[in-house]
Amino acid sequence: MALSMKIQASSLIAGQRRVRPMTGRRAVVIKAALELKAPPYALDALEPHMSKQTLEFHWGKHHRAYVDNMNKQIAGTPLDGKSLEEVVLASWNGGSPTPVFNNAAQVWNHTFFWESMKPNGGGAPTGKLAEAIVRDFGSFEKFKEEFKSAGLTQFGSGWAWLNADKSGQLSLSKTPNAVTPVVEGKTPILTVDVWEHAYYIDVQNRRPDYLTTFIEKLINWDVVAERYAAAQK
Amino acid sequence: MLARGLLASARENFNALPRMSRLLSTVKLPDLPYDYGALEPYISGQIMELHHSKHHAAYVANLNKALEQQAEAEAKGDVSKIITLQGAIKFNGGGHINHDIFWTNLVPPKDFEPPTGELEALIKAQWKSLDNFISTFNAQTAAVQGSGWGWLGYNKGTGRLEIIAMPNQDPLSITGLVPLLGVDVWEHAYYLQYKNVRPDYLKAIWNVVNWKNVADRLAAAKK
Numbered sequence: 001m002a003l004s005m006k007i008q009a010s011s012l013i014a015g016q017r018r019v020r021p022m023t024g025r026r027a028v029v030i031k032a033a034l035e036l037k038a039p040p041y042a043l044d045a046l047e048p049h050m051s052k053q054t055l056e057f058h059w060g061k062h063h064r065a066y067v068d069n070m071n072k073q074i075a076g077t078p079l080d081g082k083s084l085e086e087v088v089l090a091s092w093n094g095g096s097p098t099p100v101f102n103n104a105a106q107v108w109n110h111t112f113f114w115e116s117m118k119p120n121g122g123g124a125p126t127g128k129l130a131e132a133i134v135r136d137f138g139s140f141e142k143f144k145e146e147f148k149s150a151g152l153t154q155f156g157s158g159w160a161w162l163n164a165d166k167s168g169q170l171s172l173s174k175t176p177n178a179v180t181p182v183v184e185g186k187t188p189i190l191t192v193d194v195w196e197h198a199y200y201i202d203v204q205n206r207r208p209d210y211l212t213t214f215i216e217k218l219i220n221w222d223v224v225a226e227r228y229a230a231a232q233k
Numbered sequence: 234m235l236a237r238g239l240l241a242s243a244r245e246n247f248n249a250l251p252r253m254s255r256l257l258s259t260v261k262l263p264d265l266p267y268d269y270g271a272l273e274p275y276i277s278g279q280i281m282e283l284h285h286s287k288h289h290a291a292y293v294a295n296l297n298k299a300l301e302q303q304a305e306a307e308a309k310g311d312v313s314k315i316i317t318l319q320g321a322i323k324f325n326g327g328g329h330i331n332h333d334i335f336w337t338n339l340v341p342p343k344d345f346e347p348p349t350g351e352l353e354a355l356i357k358a359q360w361k362s363l364d365n366f367i368s369t370f371n372a373q374t375a376a377v378q379g380s381g382w383g384w385l386g387y388n389k390g391t392g393r394l395e396i397i398a399m400p401n402q403d404p405l406s407i408t409g410l411v412p413l414l415g416v417d418v419w420e421h422a423y424y425l426q427y428k429n430v431r432p433d434y435l436k437a438i439w440n441v442v443n444w445k446n447v448a449d450r451l452a453a454a455k456k
Contacts, residue, residue: 061429102378155324156401156419157379177379195379196420197429205287205421 033075034084034107036067039114046119049217054201062197063110070103084108085182092183105178109159113193118220125221128168129228136170148211150174151194162190162224164231189227190219260300262293263333271341275437277426285336288421292328292402299325327402331382331415338414340443348444352451355394370396370416371435380419385447386410387454411454414447 039059044052070087074080079087079100088108091100124140125133137143151160154174161173163186173181181188192198192214199210265285270278299321306314347363348356360366373396374383381400388395388410399405405412416438423434 057428065429155320156381197424200420200424204283204425205291 033071034067034087036064036107037111039117041117041119046117046218049213050117051202054198057201058193058197059110059114063107066103066106066110070100070107073100073103088180089183097178102178105180105183108182109178109180109191110193112188113159113191115223116190116192116220117214117218118223120217121219121221122215122217123219123221125225127225129221129225132164132168132170132228144215146172147192148208148215151192151211152208154194157195160192160194161186161188163188164228166232168228168232187227187231189231190224260293260296260329262290263336265336267339267341272339272441275342275440276339276423280421280423280425283425284417284421285332288419289329289332292325292332295321296325296329324402327404330404330406331402331417334412335415335417337446338443339438339441340446342440345440345442346444348448350448352444352448355451359394366396367439371432373398374416374418375432375435377418383416383418384410384412385414387413387451389454411450413450413454414442 036059039055043055043059046055074082074087079090082090084104084107087100087104091098091104093101097105124130130140133140133143137146147160147162150172151174154160154176156176158174158176158179161175161181163171163173163181165171165187171186173184173186175181192211194207194211199207203209203213262285265281268278269281269285272278272281299318303315303318303322306312306318347353353363356363356366360369370383370385377383377398377400379400381398381403382405383396383398384405386395386397386405386408387393390409394413395410397405397408397410399408405415416435418431418435423431427434427437
């Protein structure tokens with residue numbers, strides 16, 4: 001079953017070309033090793049809401065390891081040279097994910113997460129997105145409660161998501177470990193990481209505090225609105 | 234006078250009867266058999282305190298809450314509600330069971346002793362050496378995706394030890410194996426000290442494994 005995957009332009013990972021030398025008469029085989037994309041802000045820019053130390057480990061170690069491990073896994077295989085989105089879909093393997101999925105999906109999820117935040121974020125959405133939130137959740141307050149609840153009730157590691165369909169209908173979902181709604185045929189427009197490594201340095205076990213801070217101080221509603229508009233094209 | 238005394242005492246006993254709505258008594262957070270800092274430098278006191286007084290305590294509180302709600306639903310005959318509570322009972326009940334075992338599986342480094350007797354013999358028979366057992370255990374446990382545990386379990390049917398990883402807080406008992414030794418690899422178990430380097434935590438923890446407790450559990454399983 002072919003699942004279409006909305007490629008969010010802002011979350012494409014730039015490929016870096018690694019050229020193998022010519023041997024004899026064989027053609028040069030060019031493969032793209034996928035790169036770790038930096039967040040669109042400095043690692044200390046989300047302070048005091050998310051510490052520089054968290055970003056240094058979460059992006060600099062965890063996210064980087066997912067990229068490195070994925071590249072090692074796909075080198076020399078048919079997935080080598082494919083885009084990140086193609087690797088995620090292929091390794092999802094119709095619901096029986098291969099070991100590549102654990103890394104590839106996490107590469108995608110984390111880039112989507114960094115881009116869901118900004119310094120001096122939070123506040124409230126405006127325009128069509130704000131209207132849709134009121135329509136589909138009852139109120140912005142109700143949306144915030146339910147989004148927080150999704151993050152709190154994802155037991156173990158995982159993610160909470162706000163998704164939009166082609167008609168502009170909004171829905172919440174939560175996924176375990178590396179799973180992303182993209183493989184479920186959904187189009188996410190906002191995510192929050194609830195793996196413990198996302199918040200343990202800053203608030204230890206207090207996941208509720210982390211989620212409140214994310215919602216009130218970090219969400220980049222401009223990006224979410226752009227993604228919302230793109231989802232309906 | 235005797236009758237009045239008997240009546241008063243009977244009334245007291247009646248009032249002391251547990252409410253029939255809750256057949257399972259309240260689960261309690263066990264005390265650690267050592268101070269929070271006793272496992273240093275291998276597991277920090279800060280981690281032990283958070284792990285026990287926040288994480289395990291939350292599993293206990295949430296388990297009790299879910300069991301209370303289940304009892305109420307049972308009293309009302311609300312089967313749907315009972316079913317919706319099973320997730321919370323499994324998460325929190327498993328969390329309680331697992332951590333209850335875990336605290337006893339650890340010992341301060343000054344009291345560490347390697348395995349002996351039957352346990353040592355079984356490990357050597359199956360893995361050639363303790364070191365090889367540990368490498369095998371660590372490789373499997375490090376590979377747990379997301380949150381979970383690595384377990385050494387006893388198979389009553391085959392009489393053999395098995396290494397098996399379980400996701401989230403799923404207790405080993407659901408596989409039929411008897412839990413002997415569990416290593417928690419939820420990030421909360423090591424993050425403040427080892428950060429993303431789970432393999433370093435897994436190397437360190439073998440300095441504080443209570444092999445005597447593991448042997449006691451094995452002996453009990455064989456009865």
